[in-house]
Amino acid sequence: xxxxxxxxxxxxxxxxxxxxxxxxxxxxxxxxxxxxxxxxxxxxxxxxxxxxxxxxxxxxxxxxxxxxxxxxxxxxxxxxxxxxxxxxxxxxxxxxxxxxxxxxxxxxxxxxxxxxxxxxxxxxxxxxxxxxxxxxxxxxxxxxxxxxxxxxxxxxxxxxxxxxxxxxxxxxxxxxxxxxxxxxxxxxxxxxxxxxxxxxxxxxxxxxxxxxxxxxxxxxxxxxxxxxxxxxxxxxxxxxxxxxxxxxxxxxxxxx
Amino acid sequence: xxxxxxxxxxxxxxxxxxxxxxxxxxxxxxxxxxxxxxxxxxxxxxxxxxxxxxxxxxxxxxxxxxxxxxxxxxxxxxxxxxxxxxxxxxxxxxxxxxxxxxxxxxxxxxxxxxxxxxxxxxxxxxxxxxxxxxxxxxxxxxxxxxxxxxxxxxxxxxxxxxxxxxxxxxxxxxxxxxxxxxxxxxxxxxxxxxxxxxxxxxxxxxxxxxxxxxxxxxxxxxxxxxxxxxxxxxxxxxxxxxxxxxxxxxxxxxxxxxxxxxxxxxxxxxxxxxxxxxxxxxxxxxxxxxxxxxxxxxxxxxxxxxxxxxxxxxxxxxxxxxxxxxxxxxxxxxxxxxxxxxxxxxxxxxxxxxxxxxxxxxxxxxxxxxxxxxxxxxxxxxxxxxxxxxxxxxxxxxxxxxxxxxxxxxxxxxxxxxxxxxxxxxxxxxxxxxxxxxxxxxxxxxxxxxxxxxxxxxxxxxxxxxxxxxxxxxxxxxxxxxxxxxxxxxxxxxxxxxxxxxxxxxxxxxxxxxxxxxxxxxxxxxxxxxxxxxxxxxxxxxxxxxxxxxxxxxxxxxxxxxxxxxxxxxxxxxxxxxxxx
Numbered sequence: 001x002x003x004x005x006x007x008x009x010x011x012x013x014x015x016x017x018x019x020x021x022x023x024x025x026x027x028x029x030x031x032x033x034x035x036x037x038x039x040x041x042x043x044x045x046x047x048x049x050x051x052x053x054x055x056x057x058x059x060x061x062x063x064x065x066x067x068x069x070x071x072x073x074x075x076x077x078x079x080x081x082x083x084x085x086x087x088x089x090x091x092x093x094x095x096x097x098x099x100x101x102x103x104x105x106x107x108x109x110x111x112x113x114x115x116x117x118x119x120x121x122x123x124x125x126x127x128x129x130x131x132x133x134x135x136x137x138x139x140x141x142x143x144x145x146x147x148x149x150x151x152x153x154x155x156x157x158x159x160x161x162x163x164x165x166x167x168x169x170x171x172x173x174x175x176x177x178x179x180x181x182x183x184x185x186x187x188x189x190x191x192x193x194x195x196x197x198x199x200x201x202x203x204x205x206x207x208x209x210x211x212x213x214x215x216x217x218x219x220x221x222x223x224x225x226x227x228x229x230x231x232x233x234x235x236x237x238x239x240x241x242x243x244x245x246x247x248x249x250x251x252x253x254x255x256x
Numbered sequence: 257x258x259x260x261x262x263x264x265x266x267x268x269x270x271x272x273x274x275x276x277x278x279x280x281x282x283x284x285x286x287x288x289x290x291x292x293x294x295x296x297x298x299x300x301x302x303x304x305x306x307x308x309x310x311x312x313x314x315x316x317x318x319x320x321x322x323x324x325x326x327x328x329x330x331x332x333x334x335x336x337x338x339x340x341x342x343x344x345x346x347x348x349x350x351x352x353x354x355x356x357x358x359x360x361x362x363x364x365x366x367x368x369x370x371x372x373x374x375x376x377x378x379x380x381x382x383x384x385x386x387x388x389x390x391x392x393x394x395x396x397x398x399x400x401x402x403x404x405x406x407x408x409x410x411x412x413x414x415x416x417x418x419x420x421x422x423x424x425x426x427x428x429x430x431x432x433x434x435x436x437x438x439x440x441x442x443x444x445x446x447x448x449x450x451x452x453x454x455x456x457x458x459x460x461x462x463x464x465x466x467x468x469x470x471x472x473x474x475x476x477x478x479x480x481x482x483x484x485x486x487x488x489x490x491x492x493x494x495x496x497x498x499x500x501x502x503x504x505x506x507x508x509x510x511x512x513x514x515x516x517x518x519x520x521x522x523x524x525x526x527x528x529x530x531x532x533x534x535x536x537x538x539x540x541x542x543x544x545x546x547x548x549x550x551x552x553x554x555x556x557x558x559x560x561x562x563x564x565x566x567x568x569x570x571x572x573x574x575x576x577x578x579x580x581x582x583x584x585x586x587x588x589x590x591x592x593x594x595x596x597x598x599x600x601x602x603x604x605x606x607x608x609x610x611x612x613x614x615x616x617x618x619x620x621x622x623x624x625x626x627x628x629x630x631x632x633x634x635x636x637x638x639x640x641x642x643x644x645x646x647x648x649x650x651x652x653x654x655x656x657x658x659x660x661x662x663x664x665x666x667x668x669x670x671x672x673x674x675x676x677x678x679x680x681x682x683x684x685x686x687x688x689x690x691x692x693x694x695x696x697x698x699x700x701x702x703x704x705x706x707x708x709x710x711x712x713x714x715x716x717x718x719x720x721x722x723x724x725x726x727x728x729x730x731x732x733x734x735x736x737x738x739x740x741x742x743x744x745x746x747x748x749x750x751x752x753x754x755x756x757x758x759x760x761x762x763x764x765x766x767x768x769x770x771x772x773x774x775x776x777x778x779x780x781x782x783x784x785x786x787x788x789x790x791x792x793x794x795x796x797x798x799x800x801x802x803x804x805x806x807x808x809x810x811x812x813x814x815x816x817x818x819x820x821x822x823x824x825x826x827x828x829x830x831x832x833x834x835x836x837x
Contacts, residue, residue, distance in 0.1 A: 172471070175394045178274075179464065213283045213290075214397040216275050223280055238328055241319035244278035244297070 027091035033058035034089040036079065038065035040149075042142050042200040043098040044086040045234045046134075049196050050102055053230035054109050058088075066150045099131045102193045114190040126186045130194030136166050137201040144208030145201075156209065163210045167218065170198065175217040183224050191228060199225045203237045260494070263287055267382050269369040269431050269443045272392040276301055276370070281325065283316040285435040286372055288494030290314070291361060293370065296336035296580065297322035303372050304339050305359040308332055315358075321651070323580025334358055337551030337582040348626045351556045351619035367445060368392045369431075383416050385445065389429055391463055393444035396474040400481045401491060402432055405440040408481050412473060428470060438490035442474055516783075517564045517613035519552070523606060524584060530666035534637060535589040535603050536576075542611060551582040557644040558621035558710075558738070561585060562785050564613040566605075571598040572786050574641035574712070574738075575617060576670050579648045585617075588669050590637035618785055620792025620809060621738040625652055627708040631699055632658040633721055635713020636667070641738060642712050643670045650677055659684065659699045661692060661717065689716075696721050703730040711737040715808075722811075732813040739808045742788040742825065746770070747806065752828035756780065756837040757799055765827070772823040780837055782823060789825035796823045801833035 035051070035058040037044035051058050063085060064070040071083050080087045080096040087094065088101045095101050106116035117123040140163035146152040147159065173185070185194040203222055205212060212219055223240040225231065233239045270284040271293055282293040283306070290306035292315035306314050308327040315334075319326040324333045324342060331345040341356035364371045366382060368390050373380055398405050402417070409415050413428045421429070433441040446466055449459040481487075521539035528535055541552060555561075560574045573587035591603045623645045624630075630649055634642040639660055649656040658681045662668055665685040674681050684695055700709060700721075709730065711721040718737045725735045751767045754774070765774040772794055775782050785793035789807030797820050805815050807822035814820065821833075 172394065172475075176464075176468070176471075179467070213285060216271070216282060216395070219283065220275075220277055220280055238317050241279065241321060241326070244322070 027093055031091035034061055035059065036061045036063050036076070036085065036087040036089070038063050038071075038085050040235060041065060041085045042145070042204050043084070043138060045200045045204075045237070046098045046197050047086050047088065047101050047105070048232060048234070049199070050105055050115070050193070052232045053196075053228060054105060054115075055230065056105065056109060099134070099193075099197060102131075102197060106193055115193050115196075117186075117188070117192060123186050123188060123192070127192045127194045130185045130192075131197050133166070133170070134194070134197035134201070137163070137170075137198060137205075140166055141205040141208055141210045142201040144210055145204055146208075148208050160208065160210050163205060163208070164214075167202070167205070167210070167212070167215050170202070171215040171218050174221050178217055178220070183221070191225070195221075195225055207236050260287070263434060264374040265380050267364065267371040267373045267380060268433050270303075270372045270433055271370040272395070272443075273365055273368050273370060274392070279320045279322060281316050281318055281320050283314075284372070285439070287374060287434055287496070288436045289374065289496040290316075291372065292316045292318070292325070293363070294320045294325055296320075298336065298583065300337055301363050301365060301370060302336060302339070303361040303363040303370075304334070305361075309341065309356060309358055310344075321580075323578065323651070335554035335582055336580045338554045340554040342554050342556045342580070343625060345626065348624035349622055351559070351622045354553065354616060369443065369445070383431075384421065385416070385429065386421075386425065388447045389425075389445035390450075391446040391448040391467065393446060393467055393474070394471050395433075396442040396471075396478050397435065398440050398442060398478045398481055399438060399490075400440060400484075400487065401438050402434045402440045404481055404484070404487060405442060406432060408477055409442065412477065427466070437492060437494045442478075444470060444474070446470065517562065517615050519561075519614040519616065521552075521585065521612050521614050523608050523610045523612070526606065526608060529669050531664065533591050533667055534669040535591070535606070536669060537587050537589060537602070537606065539585045539587065539612070539614070540583065552585060553616045554580070554582050555585065555617035555644070556619050557623040557648040558641045559617035559619040559644075560621075560641070560785070560791060561587075561617050562615040563587075565598065565601055566612075567597055567601050569596075569598050569601070572791055574621075574638075574644070576640040576643040576673055578644070578673070579651050585614075586640075586670075586673075588637050588640040615785065618783075618791065618793050620795070621710070621712070621736065623648060623710070624708055625649070625654060626706070628655065628704070628706040629708075630654060630656040631707070631709040632656065633696060633699065633709065633711045633713070633717070634658065634660045635711075635717035636662055637669070638712030638714070638717070638738075638740070639670055639674075642710060643673050645710060646677055646681070647673060650680070656680065657699065658682070659695065661685075661687060661695070661713070689720075692717070693720055693724060697724050697728065700725055700728050700730065702728055703734060708734050708736065711735070713740075715739060715743050732811040735811065737809075737811075739790045741786065741790050742806075742808045744806065744808075746788065746825060748827075750827065752830075753832040754828075755800075755832065755834040757834055758837055761837075770824055771821075771827065775823060775837070784824055787824040789822045792822065794823045795820055797836035799834040799836050802829040803827075803833065804829045 035047060037060055063076060065085060070076055071085055077083055079094060082096060084096065086098060087096050095104055103116055113119055140159055143154055144156050144159040144163055147154040147156045184191040185198060186192045202218060226240040227243045231239060264287060268286055270286050271282055275282050276293055276295040284291040284293050292304050292306040295301045304315060306316055308315055308329060310332050311329055313327060313329040315325055315327060317328045323336050326333050332341055333343040335342050339358035339360050341352040344352050361372050361374060364382060367385050369392055371382060406415050406417055409430050413430055414422055414425055415430045417432050427447050429445045431443045433443055435441050449462045520542045522542055523537060524540040525538035555575045555577045560572045562570050562572055564570050576586040576588060589599050589602045592599045621641055632642040632645055642658060646658045660681055661684045663686060668683055687695060709725060711718045718739060722735055722737060748768050748770055752765055754765060755762050761778060763774060763778045765771050772782055772784055783793050785791045790809055792809045798818060803818055803821040804827045805821060806825040
């Protein structure tokens with residue numbers, strides 16, 4: 001898992017935002033995507049999900065988050081002074097924050113603009129609103145998971161209560177969306193980055209002791225996300241099995 | 257709240273009908289008990305204990321494949337309606353014992369809600385809700401005991417909690433689901449405006465507005481109740497009796513009465529092949545019991561049942577059931593020119609509505625689902641068992657092929673089941689013996705690891721198939737076969753001594769009597785089915801002594817090991833046998 005320290009030991013000047021912004025426009029398509037990630041990272045999972053759904057390959061540089069705490073060591077801090085995973089490198093561009101990485105990948109590689117609907121101001125705004133909500137989930141359910149699974153400090157009872165407050169909001173939204181015939185967080189036929197960003201820490205919530213029993217519409221939405229083409233699981237996330245439309249034509253004759 | 261014992265005998269809403277979407281497993285809770293709710297593709301809604309019988313993992317993280325619920329952990333599969341375990345991947349060669357069955361709870365769908373009662377007796381009735389209340393509100397879980405929620409809620413509208421409803425009800429009716437001692441779910445029904453006016457869209461908008469308004473009201477109520485400083489400490493969580501994990505899990509199937517026929521099946525459909533030689537029969541539970549109340553015991557692929565015919569004969573028929581299908585059994589009956597009264601009776605006398613007695617399905621011809629490639633070779637009516645296997649393999653996404661040989665093209669049966677399987681089935685009609693062997697050899701090819709072949713048909717076909725497979729390097733354990741019957745006549749000459757290791761009995765099987773009947777005479781309850789050494793139901797483990805195998809269901813390796821025998825036909829080469837009974 002570790003042993004890749006050399007890869008992330010980068011000249012800090014290259015990682016400087018100013019430099020990156022200056023060069024971002026000119027990144028060749030041939031430049032490799034390099035994702036600094038940790039297998040069990042919920043925010044890293046968001047990026048892995050989108051990469052897979054867009055059919056993109058990225059070089060994975062494993063950062064030993066636990067127990068090595070490589071994300072707090074100089075080499076990684078040079079890349080992301082916040083010490084947070086994941087980080088995407090593309091040519092000279094160094095991007096931290098999963099939301100920024102999602103927006104970059106969708107904006108650059110999703111020609112149809114389905115994941116990041118910039119043509120539509122309302123849908124873009126709603127996508128951003130739910131991207132921010134995903135951070136609320138990271139700070140509550142995700143944090144509870146770090147306490148339970150990775151021995152971080154924190155008041156797990158309070159974190160769980162906070163997570164349930166957030167999940168109640170999500171549930172109400174999704175329940176009424178279902179009633180209106182909508183499948184995704186942002187109105188429209190196709191899912192957006194909002195669904196990917198919110199999915200990760202919802203699907204992992206039980207590892208932090210946050211049960212999803214009280215959120216039936218959210219559980220159904222998780223099934224829908226899990227059935228999207230290109231979906232990949234991670235440890236702790238269970239894909240739902242084929243949906244009714246995907247299964248081969250039923251081999252059961254009509255009983256009547 | 258009423259006493260817990262009374263509460264357990266009462267119907268409570270635990271989900272909305274719309275919650276159980278296709279291929280989903282819904283997580284519910286009632287009186288502290290977790291339930292896994294799932295709807296199969298046939299529309300049936302199941303309410304089961306939310307734990308796999310194997311390691312107790314929640315079934316709500318399992319997979320609803322439309323006909324079976326699959327545990328996420330080790331892949332145990334449970335059948336729609338009956339909750340019987342149909343397959344254990346770690347024991348691919350064995351059919352699970354019939355005792356491996358999850359706990360089901362009664363579920364009724366009404367008023368757009370699913371109602372569950374832990375122990376529903378006949379005297380327990382659903383609440384009498386007036387018509388028109390069809391709009392289910394969003395459920396609001398509240399972290400408070402039912403009594404506290406009811407008290408707060410009664411200010412908003414009538415609350416139904418078992419007591420009779422008031423004469424007149426306005427637009428809303430609240431129902432309470434006691435999820436646990438300090439967890440209550442508020443479910444409400446609104447009078448729907450749908451179809452009340454001619455403007456459908458306006459009605460829907462009105463409905464939605466009403467739902468949103470009540471939803472906000474209940475959310476406020478939830479916050480108030482959960483933060484009420486006057487509330488005393490919440491009661492401790494309810495303790496539910498976990499269902500006993502059967503000790504029989506690793507044990508052989510419970511030994512019932514000899515040739516017991518507990519099922520009563522009515523003929524629901526009759527079809528004949530073009531040439532009239534094969535009769536396809538659909539058997540359903542007795543008309544008095546609806547399929548919902550009395551599903552049939554699940555049949556694993558390859559299983560057969562005993563049919564007890566009114567003329568006193570008992571005959572075995574393989575089931576051509578689709579995976580997880582428990583509303584009916586499909587059998588195929590070949591009319592035999594030399595019929596001794598079984599097939600001719602069914603062909604000539606059977607009518608729709610007739611009732612026959614039958615055994616539960618038994619399996620001596622289990623299908624492995626861990627093969628890299630499965631070849632099915634059916635001769636004639638041998639297609640029934642293999643059609644069931646083919647449908648199972650297709651549904652599971654396994655690699656498989658079926659070669660179906662028949663005397664003529666108008667004899668191909670079960671086409672409604674085989675048709676949807678497309679070109680994975682090769683139909684070969686009217687081949688000569690040599691051409692049949694060429695076709696089988698072509699399908700078999702050289703053996704590769706984890707390839708398995710299943711043969712079912714006339715003795716000649718099975719013998720030819722086994723010989724070709726052996727010549728092509730297939731090991732015995734990869735070649736599975738099931739005969740219709742034993743061509744050899746029953747021979748009971750010569751007596752021998754038998755020791756029963758578990759029960760400590762010692763008995764003599766006299767000249768002229770079978771081992772099976774001698775065991776029964778001494779009070780050892782033995783299951784049996786075909787009683788000619790073909791089906792494997794009466795198999796017994798041999799601990800000591802040398803059996804004289806007279807059956808047609810063991811392969812060479814199993815015979816050579818000498819560690820089991822078919823008690824209905826086999827005898828002893830050594831003066832004495834010690835059996836694991």
